[in-house]
Amino acid sequence: MNNLLDEKWLEALPDKVTDNLMKQNAEVITVICERIKYFGNLRPTEITMLTNSLAFAGADMKAINKIIQKYTGLNKIEIKKIFETAAKENDAFAEQYYKYRGFTPQTYGNNEYLKNIYRAVAQSTVESFENLSDTYGFKLPGKKAMPLRKAYSQVIDRAIYEIQAGVTDYKTSLRQTMKQLADSGIRTINWESGASRRADTAARMNILDGVRRLNQEMLLYNGEQFGSDGIELSAHAISAPDHVDVQGRQFSNAEFNKMQNGESCADIKGNKYAGFERPIGEWNCKHFAFPIIIGISQPAHTDEELSSLKQNSAEKYDATQEMRRRETEIRRLKDRRMAFSASGNELDAKRTQRELNTALKDYGKFCKKNGLTPKYDRTEVNGYRRISTVDKAPKNDIINTEGEKMGISVEIDKFTPCLVEAKSGKIVETEYSLASESDLKTDGWNFDWSDEDLKKSEIYKLTLKGDNTVQGLIALNDFKKDNAVYIKLVESAPNNIGKTKTFEGVGGHLFAIAIQKSVERGYGGFVFMDAKNIDLVDYYRKMLKATHIGGAHPYRMFIDEDNAIKILKTYTLEEK
Numbered sequence: 001m002n003n004l005l006d007e008k009w010l011e012a013l014p015d016k017v018t019d020n021l022m023k024q025n026a027e028v029i030t031v032i033c034e035r036i037k038y039f040g041n042l043r044p045t046e047i048t049m050l051t052n053s054l055a056f057a058g059a060d061m062k063a064i065n066k067i068i069q070k071y072t073g074l075n076k077i078e079i080k081k082i083f084e085t086a087a088k089e090n091d092a093f094a095e096q097y098y099k100y101r102g103f104t105p106q107t108y109g110n111n112e113y114l115k116n117i118y119r120a121v122a123q124s125t126v127e128s129f130e131n132l133s134d135t136y137g138f139k140l141p142g143k144k145a146m147p148l149r150k151a152y153s154q155v156i157d158r159a160i161y162e163i164q165a166g167v168t169d170y171k172t173s174l175r176q177t178m179k180q181l182a183d184s185g186i187r188t189i190n191w192e193s194g195a196s197r198r199a200d201t202a203a204r205m206n207i208l209d210g211v212r213r214l215n216q217e218m219l220l221y222n223g224e225q226f227g228s229d230g231i232e233l234s235a236h237a238i239s240a241p242d243h244v245d246v247q248g249r250q251f252s253n254a255e256f257n258k259m260q261n262g263e264s265c266a267d268i269k270g271n272k273y274a275g276f277e278r279p280i281g282e283w284n285c286k287h288f289a290f291p292i293i294i295g296i297s298q299p300a301h302t303d304e305e306l307s308s309l310k311q312n313s314a315e316k317y318d319a320t321q322e323m324r325r326r327e328t329e330i331r332r333l334k335d336r337r338m339a340f341s342a343s344g345n346e347l348d349a350k351r352t353q354r355e356l357n358t359a360l361k362d363y364g365k366f367c368k369k370n371g372l373t374p375k376y377d378r379t380e381v382n383g384y385r386r387i388s389t390v391d392k393a394p395k396n397d398i399i400n401t402e403g404e405k406m407g408i409s410v411e412i413d414k415f416t417p418c419l420v421e422a423k424s425g426k427i428v429e430t431e432y433s434l435a436s437e438s439d440l441k442t443d444g445w446n447f448d449w450s451d452e453d454l455k456k457s458e459i460y461k462l463t464l465k466g467d468n469t470v471q472g473l474i475a476l477n478d479f480k481k482d483n484a485v486y487i488k489l490v491e492s493a494p495n496n497i498g499k500t501k502t503f504e505g506v507g508g509h510l511f512a513i514a515i516q517k518s519v520e521r522g523y524g525g526f527v528f529m530d531a532k533n534i535d536l537v538d539y540y541r542k543m544l545k546a547t548h549i550g551g552a553h554p555y556r557m558f559i560d561e562d563n564a565i566k567i568l569k570t571y572t573l574e575e576k
Helices: 007-012 015-040 054-101 112-133 148-164 170-184 199-226 253-260 303-342 346-369 506-520 534-544 561-569
Strands: 136-138 187-189 196-198 230-233 250-252 289-292 419-421 430-434 458-464 470-479 484-492 527-530 556-559
Touching: 007 199, 015 054, 015 148, 015 170, 015 199, 015 303, 054 112, 054 148, 054 199, 054 289, 112 199, 136 148, 148 170, 170 303, 187 199, 196 199, 199 289, 230 253, 250 253, 303 346, 346 506, 430 506, 458 506, 470 506, 484 506, 506 527, 506 561, 534 556, 556 561
Parallel strands: 484 527
Antiparallel strands: 136 187, 187 196, 230 250, 230 289, 430 458, 458 470, 470 484, 527 556
């Protein structure tokens, strides 16, 4: 299947840009909160010498502007890469039709018109992103949206006044201010209307709108060149109600034009539709119109499949809106936790961590109940780190937790959404579930998975979809006191080890299962394990970005939330 038809591929295109903007948000808020922390550490004689924000704005705003310039530059490069990728996918889609007609394929590399489309849309999107960065500000409750510098001055002036005045409850007041600052995050603001969005959300929408515009223009041009006489609309599992009836249907060019003009129209089967206020591919519509040759191009979906999609879409559309609300709340809590920690307020940071754990757990339960795949990457906040004092080694920390003395030694050959046949390179769908007693009777495996020592562990098996043959096993222990999942034991099946292995990607999948369970329990993906030897410490440091801490086991390692979620992004985990 061409990537243009893959909704997940399309939605993932802006990920690097939004990741950068979340890093930007974290770094800017940290600058402001660290300034407040500086005030709190001053001696009484030094406090009386404080003036106002102007004394600090020069250095701090210089640092903030430097952060914004850095990420703006990086994102302009990423946006150009995104559009180059999309243009190549359009070339690949059209090629099959050119060859069917016996024509030489037209690509954006050898066709000046296509090249101009690519350049114009890519440059327009880059410029729109630059324009967004000119509108950055904060929106605090009860106040008008304000530029970054003004927001900085208000927050710092308030902190100075309350500290100097000896306001009894100034810490509570500052705590509320930092909470509001984190909840707002850096936003793009329309100074005329006051409307605002988080910078990462606004950028994602702009980039995807640009990609859809590029796709549509290139597709329609190519259709004209190879003699397309109709179009087929893409179909999504969850569609907005106004377009759900027409998705996946084929239309003549004339009837599609009627649809785009808001007129009533009919598909090639004679099904009639009233006019739509919202054209296909515009106003945040995620559908595409693909050029086809009527009578030759077989529909991608049967009537039965489209009927099923419509039913599921109606049931899940409202649930997805609630899902997005929960994702926003989780990001907000992570921003708060980070702001409190940067200001030196560890008490509120820990309180917020507890709220966050609950929110993550409830989010996982909600998604499972409604048959939705959790989008943990959309709850990620770059720069966020769990309150974990592994360096201080408190009694109940993972550095002192007893574990598996032997240690794990599983291979991580590659990270893939599904397993891959080693010989053919064919991708095969997978699923996982709790292992039964019969699954644990593992002849020829390195470990005895029926051992009494594993009775208190949750053991999950990785299998192919529709096939109960075990491809790998992982034993997990839940450490609530540490907000972590412990990987006690993990092993690939004998047929997936060595040069003659049947499937690649087993080891990565097993770690992804552990991370998934950590997220579901509200631990953010945090896992820890014990490597078998020092060579494997280096190996897991490289492959999993794991951190070596030692302690109760000399080769103890952990994967923090940020790196765990990056691993999880790769996988399409389906629990049986």
